[in-house]
Amino acid sequence: MKITKVVAKHHILDFKFEAGTSRGKLNAKDTWYLILYEGTRVIGVGEAGPLRGLSIDKIDEMPEAIELIAKKLEGNSIPDTLSDCFLLANEICNKAFPSIRFAVETALLDARNGGLKMIFDAGFFKRQKRIPINGLVWMGEEDFMQQQIKEKLREGFNCIKMKIGAIDFQTELKLLKSIRKNYSKEQITLRVDANGAFSPEEALNKLNELAVLDLHSIEQPIKAGSRREMHELCRNSPLAIALDEELIGLHDPAEKETLLKEINPQYIILKPTLIGGIQATLEWINLCKKHNIGWWLTSMLESNIGLNAICQLADYLKVNMPQGLGTGKLYHNNIESPLTIQNGEIYYNAHKDWQEIELI
Structure with a gap:
């Protein structure tokens, strides 16, 4: 099975209340979904959700960075094993964006297990x-x-x-x-x-x-x-x-x-x-x-x-x-x-x- 298309979708999560930490208050949070397709069918989804002021991911550069990863994923076969998922993620991911790495691993594991949101068979x-x-x-x-x-x-x-x-x-x-x-x-x-x-x-x-x-x-x-x-x-x-x-x-x-x-x-x-x-x-x-x-x-x-x-x-x-x-x-x-x-x-x-x- 091959990944024929990958879409990166931006979403702003709105808090139900003002969430306070010692670093400040949170009202909304940016997140990105990495969606893998085979034809028109969604076969895997991962999330890159860095937190501004804490993550090393540069939030303002996230749209360009995740679009680049999406292009690199297209055309690849779905890895057969957990180790193979890690190998592919190692090849295409940038350490400067750890949240994107998590999204890639999750989307690949989801696709490996049938696109059912099952990341691990447990x-x-x-x-x-x-x-x-x-x-x-x-x-x-x-x-x-x-x-x-x-x-x-x-x-x-x-x-x-x-x-x-x-x-x-x-x-x-x-x-x-x-x-x-x-x-x-x-x-x-x-x-x-x-x-x-x-x-x-x-x-x-x-x-x-x-x-x-x-x-x-x-x-x-x-x-x-x-x-x-x-x-x-x-x-x-x-x-x-x-x-x-x-x-x-x-x-x-x-x-x-x-x-x-x-x-x-x-x-x-x-x-x-x-x-x-x-x-x-x-x-x-x-x-x-x-x-x-x-x-x-x-x-x-x-x-x-x-x-x-x-x-x-x-x-x-x-x-x-x-x-x-x-x-x-x-x-x-x-x-x-x-x-x-x-x-x-x-x-x-x-x-x-x-x-x-x-x-x-």
Whole structure:
């Protein structure tokens, strides 16, 4: 089977609310769909959804870059194996656009498996296997954050992740204490994500205050790039630290291993769109196994196309701890899909249909 045509389709995702992080507020997000055809039939779809201000992808150059990849894909045969998909992606992709690499891999794997949105032939797609996820609480006014917390608890989440670092730290502690007052760490797992908001000088004191609340971990307490300071934090913190932004822009396996050895974190956060796709994710995981470092997968505000691929990757990797895959309800105009969240888990509801990609 050959790819006879490839179309790159731009889509702007509109948030249902103003999503706050320590880097600013989000109201809309650009994304691109890479659509593979055989004749007039869609045989594969992938998503390139970089995040302005975080991804190394140059957003203003995305239309030209993804059109170039589309032309390179046309005329190729669909690879037979996962390794062959990676080889073709290696031949045509530019490391400067990791989100496009993720879209290419996903579209090829979709086409390899029949164009059914099945990226991996595993239980998530075929048997409605459920994956535990964390409920995400966005930054905002105290009342807004308190409302989100109540909603997540009511919806049955037993792992809650709260973004911190944009409002008063004592207010954030108060919100976390309000959960811990009613739920023990055995009942509710609490994670926080600082997105690099703490200064190296204040970070350890803040981590000490957070640790009293029996938190599971904190993501990226200080800005990426301060390896010595991050190493000292990981060594002295009473709270487990997960690297996130620190992984951006590293492509060579030797560079990745050097980072892990220099910092020696307890966890890393893997976002395929951000770090260069599925093959890159697998490389990080192999290094984590070698150095006894934990990890979990997180979406990066993709639409349901990208989210579906990451969910299936999580299932393929046989995850058992909550993943960061609860972003499908963020948008007014997401692609309708079988992805369903219930009682703090995400699963593929085969009784629901995908919205046709051409109609977006």
